[in-house]
Amino acid sequence: MNTNYPLDCWYVAATSDEVGSGVLGRKLLDRPVVLYRLASGEVVALEDRCAHRAYPLSRGRLESDLLVCGYHGLRYDAAGACVGVPSQPNVPYGVFVRAYAVREEPPFVWIWLGQPGRSSLHSPPKLPWLSGEGWSSSGEMVCLAANYMLVHEHYLDLTHIPEVHPEETPPGLEELPALDHVSVSEMSVTYTRTLPPAELADWEAEATGLPRDREYKRRHHGTFISPALLAEGWQIDGGDGQPYEQARIHAVTPESATRTHLFSWFAHNFALDRAPVGQHLHAVMAKVMREDVAVLEAIEATAGYEGSASGIHLTADAGVLQVRRIVARMLATERGRTADIR
């Protein structure tokens, strides 16, 4: 299968925590990448393959700010240039591994694996839910055996919730309506769904502390921000003037055509002084993510992305279809094929 991910896009390479004092090797967009920190704290990303015998540099070690290959000891600086070879006095001229542009915006380290100069034309998306005041957040990363578009399409159509996550479905919402509204711009798709009043699910009651003997309105909405990122929100109208909002951030980074790194983060803006609420929500969302992963891996194993995308369409797929158009256009523009753009 041809790759179906755009290269010219900022993707999450790792969490800030993952890039500690050691050396982290990771395959991103079918490219081996090694990540580490300089003494200054700045994150560096290099091609994870020594220019000599292709040994992964991530199996080497750091010597102050130089990355030392664990095979024959070649030393590389932060720009990827080879600056030392132990077995000979001179350094071969012009030997380097590729250095990738990196931007750290906690909790994520973003990487640009596309055409080098083009990184300046784009910015990693801002994520106020994960860094801004008024929110508490946590999350985890998994690597799943499914194409990255399966992940996007899963979170663009949440009418799967009653079947896949019955325990988390508010009583009475077993049949989720399709979407109310899909808004499209050149590169983004936003959807909203207003839900009829319903009682609280257990997890909602425990998190919000709202009384269970009444029904609440909810709105669910989300935005495909880029091929690397999808954000969703779940608002509960508590009727008490308090905002009960939760955000799920899915940073989706292809490892290969059939594997994806998913950085799934969750934020809430209420009960910020009660730590158990955050722990409870984290546990609920971790369970939900495991259930999502099981579904996506089953689809990949059965039909792959192309097989899945050739299925029939339902009303609830309106957002999915718009996103497919955007990604197809990005791929065509990137590959210089005018004819395929439309």
Added chain:
Amino acid sequence: MSRIPLSGDECTPPVTVFGFVCAEKLGDVGSTPKFEVQELETDLLVARHDVLAEGVVALSLEDPTGRPLPVWTPGAHVDLVLNTSLVRQYSLCGSPADTDTWRIAVLRDPQSRGGSGFVHDKLQAGSSVRVRGPRNHFPLVSAPRYQFIAGGIGITPVLPMIEAAEAAGAQWHLAYGGRKRASMIFVEDLSAFGERVTIWPQDERGLLDLQGILGTARENTLVYCCGPEALLSAVEGACASWPAGALHVERFAAKPGADQPASGALETFEVVCQRSGITVTVPPDRSVFEVLEDVGVGVLGSCMEGICGTCETAVIEGMPDHRDSVLGDEEQARNDAMMLCVSRSLSNRLVLDL
């Protein structure tokens, strides 16, 4: 800064916005609205309103609550929805990397049908304006070399294209014509590029030397042109010997004669929406777009004049009668896509991917 409510007030408020932290209070939402797919619409703040040259103002638009704006790419434009019947398209001319601000430049058109006059006279710093989009039907395709040609205010989409060409390490040249130097915007910024930019004020040098610029077709070079109709037509003529697909133009007014029916155009025909399983008959006095909208097939549309490209739809079977100004001749000849707002049919039955 106090907000001066102006445009957009006659429209319904947008239900969705980019991001969702500050979405309107849930309690305000009425009954579930009917399902719709629409272009993104949002009310933005005019953060700056600057005069750039004679008769040209630049607007800087920001989200009133400071949220990031949706991503766009060079060649993209937005609609300003000045009121329900006054919608105008303007190219984004700032940097695509700036997700806090969108910039547009607007020429006062003496023959204005109300749009540019409104932007010049009624909007000011602090105004609110309804914006739809962005969308892009003038995308910068990856190529080793570009020839940019801009006439007057048509320079606006070219500025981010130059930034992108520079970033990609592509070779490029810009020929930039205008009535006179004082009416031409961004001349000073562009002079930094030296010989790669040729400034060509008509009162000093006459009309752009298109024969000199385009006379010989060049390999691996794409031509991007935006400007008044006379320039676009002349460039289309001068590029006749270039490979198909090399020329990309952007129009903000319908191409003269584009709306004329082709011979054999049918007054009444049938449209089949394959995915929805809906079949309709289009009568002489209604557009395909109107008929499909009536029966609830989700279609996007904006200008209704065949210039913005929003309602472009894939054609699976049948022969459209193309009356738009978006698709090039060769794209029209492929008959695999059509603009629903103006185009009609040469065959009794059109099957669309809807």
